[in-house]
């Protein structure tokens with residue numbers, strides 16, 4: 001498989017970190033192409049847990065190249081802290097194994113401040129961001145006032161660009177929000193120092209990855225967040241600020257669309273969502289609580305409890321179709337053990353019409369009626385099983401039923417957080 005796009009099909013937290021870490025064993029290069037440190041990817045290898053926010057999930061495989069491409073919004077402090085943390089644990093991170101695009105946009109303190117201040121002003125319309133400055137950094141990118149990694153390496157250019165950006169941001173912070181402005185000299189000094197530390201990793205990652213592809217290297221594109229949080233195709237405005245699926249790769253990594261050879265989605269056996277916004281199959285009561293407890297559904301980045309609900313076949317079908325996926329991985333099947341019955345959202349009633357299509361205008365989902373079908377559950381811990389035929393009959397029936405509802409093959413099942421806890425169905 002020369003190049004493979006792996007992306008989340010729901011609202012993020014689908015267990016991408018674990019699956020990408022596993023698939024990275026067969027990859028030469030792992031590329032992050034969008035999002036920022038709001039995504040937390042968790043990997044468990046031999047019981048040891050690693051949570052990464054910016055460094056791609058191939059880093060635990062010695063010799064694999066990990067690329068933070070131009071489409072990622074990089075918080076340099078966070079990125080370097082992750083590098084330090086990995087090195088302290090004996091993971092090799094060098095200018096060969098970690099590559100950072102000179103074209104990636106940067107997140108500064110003023111972005112974090114603006115993120116928090118604007119959320120506060122939105123009141124009930126707040127988006128529920130992680131407050132890490134990612135939205136404001138992408139806004140600056142689109143407004144053409146952002147700074148990119150390459151700018152940090154040139155102190156004069158950095159001073160000119162940062163002074164201009166900060167003058168305007170400080171005026172807003174002070175006069176609109178009534179908060180304390182930032183000190184330009186201190187910000188500059190810190191930016192240049194961060195640039196010096198980043199320098200060994202920085203390059204033209206687009207050109208490097210294209211050359212790797214031409215040389216026959218296996219490239220894995222690591223999506224962050226999920227399709228339902230895509231800025232164009234998700235539940236706008238309750239979305240993240242980038243294109244979260246395969247469509248984000250060409251722009252976000254400088255990689256030709258026609259060279260993306262395969263796309264595979266990742267979805268949980270149920271649904272979760274962090275933050276505000278439409279979530280048709282949400283379970284507000286006891287069953288939702290039970291899923292949260294069984295799946296330990298609390299955010300890897302913020303610790304926030306995740307909203308939980310039944311698997312939504314309408315949303316997953318939409319996400320897979322949008323990205324041209326020919327297979328998907330169902331994660332967290334183990335979490336559903338012990339429920340008497342399991343339901344799946346199979347259709348919505350939108351504006352009085354029954355539909356199995358995801359609506360183009362997400363506000364249509366507000367208060368929409370969801371149609372469910374239900375099947376019996378199963379008992380017992382399935383996390384130690386490795387063969388499909390060993391799963392309880394009702395677990396297999398659930399998997400095959402959901403696969404049929406979604407209409408795309410399930411190529412792997414994940415039945416626990418550890419790298420080894422999978423059942424292959426072709427992948």
Ligand code: GDP
Nearest residue numbers: 013014015016017040041042332414415416417
């Ligand atoms: P990501 O953002 O998609 O990488 O997902 P997160 O790392 O935020 O959340 C996934 C959580 O579920 C992490 O704590 C993982 O260790 C864990 N996890 C991943 N796959 C499975 C699985 O199949 N079963 C269970 N029980 N936990 C899993």
